[in-house]
Amino acid sequence: MTIGTAPPPLRLRVVQDGPEAAATVLKRTGLSDLEVDPAVAARSAAVFDTPELRDLVSSVGLSPASAEEALSPEQFVERVVRLVRAAGDTALRLISERLDGAVPADLETSPAEIAAAYQQVDAQFVADLRLAADRIRRFHEHQRRPSWLDVDEGLGQIIRPLERVGIYAPLSTAAYPSSVLMAAIPARVAGVDEVMLSMPPRPDGRHQPEMVVAADIAGVDRLFKIGGAQAIAALAYGTESVPKVDKILGPGNIFVVLAKKRVFGDVDIDQLPGPTETLVVADDTAPADEVAADLLAQAEHDPLASAILITSSERLAAAVPSALAEQLGQLERAEIARESLERRGGIVVAASVERALALANEYAPEHLCLLVADAWSYLPAIKHAGGVFLGRYSPEAAGDYVAGPSHIMPTAATARFSSPLSVDDFLKITSVIALSASQLVELGPAAARLARAEGLTAHAAAVERRLH
């Protein structure tokens, strides 16, 4: 910003509860409606336009698209996945080279690089990460679930950790060491044997030292320098350098998300994340400057992030825009926050806190912040939210780092049916059935009759053979 030039005024939508609010501020975009920048799509076929990649593309039975052709994001991802699955490291390197430029000689971070990373960050940062890691660990230890066996009934559930998981960490407008803790520590608490992390490297072929230190503190076993859809394909099917995992977790751009969806079934995945979002519900007791600060903390993530206020207070609705404009000027990422607020944010005035919460339940936000008097009393009214932040001493920004729950939460209204990343993501169950002879005598005849009713005579025979 040139000295002496005032920033343009903030164009923020402020609307009354009703059809206009539903059609603007509170409008939802589904995950399957995510769009790719047409300029990026137009360049996507050119990625495969080298002699080596043209040969590989033919060898997996795909037609070598001409460099000018625009592949849809799904076609691009299909191509990457099939190449990496068929040609392993060779494909991984050729594709990464085209997308990122140079590819490091060794795709894995070495112990020497990890040791060096600690030298490049300051001691306070390490101490803060350790504090956060400790809180995250304690919260997730609450979630451990025991196996159970009822020997008399001959029934039970064996609950076991997954053997090997792969976490993806993107490198977008910033690197987030906190996200490494939030994904890897629950895996460690669950008891996963091997936790791997993959991230795109910097142009110098290394990772940010902050990310390396976070991975080490979180207990990550192996750290790879691969990004994008090709990283997801490598984790899903394995290559010479990257072992195949059982589950892939973590956020990424649309190509990463589509690649996760593509490989789902062959491996498990966690969620299909969309842009991050916060919905603040505030009444007349909330200070406008704190509401504005919380909205900005969301908006600074990404121009596609959503920061929305629903308030029962006309005073607050009037005061927040100017508080936002004022605080914007103090932010490093002011332009991103401004674009987010103008494109995807806004204020809705509702008749009451109850009505605001009804709208919030319909929106099903990733983060729901209650800046209202007696916030605890509204907890039972909250049906759909990834995380709920009660009261002014629980800013979502604290939850992003040190509160304890994982900050990887369901976006795009998927809080209706999905959950924050947790220990559950790393467990799987085997049902145990061990009937005694007398139980089979008691239950077997009904099983055999039901089998015959379904036309399955071999089922009936397998039971009856034991009854004689």
Added chain:
Amino acid sequence: MTIGTAPPPLRLRVVQDGPEAAATVLKRTGLSDLEVDPAVAARSAAVFDTPELRDLVSSVGLSPASAEEALSPEQFVERVVRLVRAAGDTALRLISERLDGAVPADLETSPAEIAAAYQQVDAQFVADLRLAADRIRRFHEHQRRPSWLDVDEGLGQIIRPLERVGIYAPLSTAAYPSSVLMAAIPARVAGVDEVMLSMPPRPDGRHQPEMVVAADIAGVDRLFKIGGAQAIAALAYGTESVPKVDKILGPGNIFVVLAKKRVFGDVDIDQLPGPTETLVVADDTAPADEVAADLLAQAEHDPLASAILITSSERLAAAVPSALAEQLGQLERAEIARESLERRGGIVVAASVERALALANEYAPEHLCLLVADAWSYLPAIKHAGGVFLGRYSPEAAGDYVAGPSHIMPTAATARFSSPLSVDDFLKITSVIALSASQLVELGPAAARLARAEGLTAHAAAVERRLH
């Protein structure tokens, strides 16, 4: 079979543990390698070749493929999903008419039809279903999980049931009322508000009375007469007749599976099921006729089902093929079972029970049956299986109906990372963060420093504003 003509001999693979076994009997096909009958694919474009459907296809921006064109299964499903999403019941009816012939006037089963269904089944069948339902309910009640709140720590997890789920039940070579219980009862135990079921109707526009009675006993609220990918699309996005659900569960053919994968993200789904499979591990104490009966109970499901024996006993490996051949003659579905055994089944001879279990862990079967001495003692060695059936009085066929655990279990080696259908499938979590002023004073500075390290100054400011 003509009287006097002996059936052809059973051509069953019997191999020693080693590379040949790995390449034949124990070879795995991934879910993303599922194939469609080329004849079905060739006809798929013709489905949309009516004046009304051609218009609809154009209206959603797709090119109206000529009737001769073969759509890939993914393209077929994409087309169905987009049409139903855009045109609701109209698309649903037009597509169902082309695929199934007549479409019932009312897409929902009426209370009168439910009452009539009870008159068409016998009382013993109803009693057997109620016994099964009761056992399934009791097993799943073990799995209820309470919310927790630690008010001093200001942290917790609110665990809530999903609001509305849709279960799909296929109508393949048989109808399976038991599968209705196995999917719907865990939903009811979890506390889901509304449980809906959709199945393709019979040519007379009704459902099998056995399925209707099972749905009623399981506590299904609404029962729809829609099949295929169009049913999945209707449940995912809602139509005039079908309300949108939060999660879709249950097995189906490849089009149903691909449709579930397509809508995943906009709604949740359970698993991507492949053909069913049983792996029997038996030692020299196992009676050959019972082993054979268990393999046949699996093989009769589907020509693509897998029934495999791994045994440490050469005697058993020699005796089971003739026991299979003998029992095959007594089955109604002998031809299906024969095809399954010859194409997808087999016997592997391993050096020991321990080695057999190592192979079983690698295979990660849906059903693992241990017909060995002291079966319980091997339980800790089992790492990957949907369900484990211990000892001769726990035939998998009993587990299919009355043992209690849901018989909807992970196939195609997904037992490495996924679980049998359970109460967990119907729950979701909201994290609660409610720090006190003194906690924020203690934790806030670390949060603010970590935020600044990530370049997120608005995050830091949102915390610091509360510290002053």
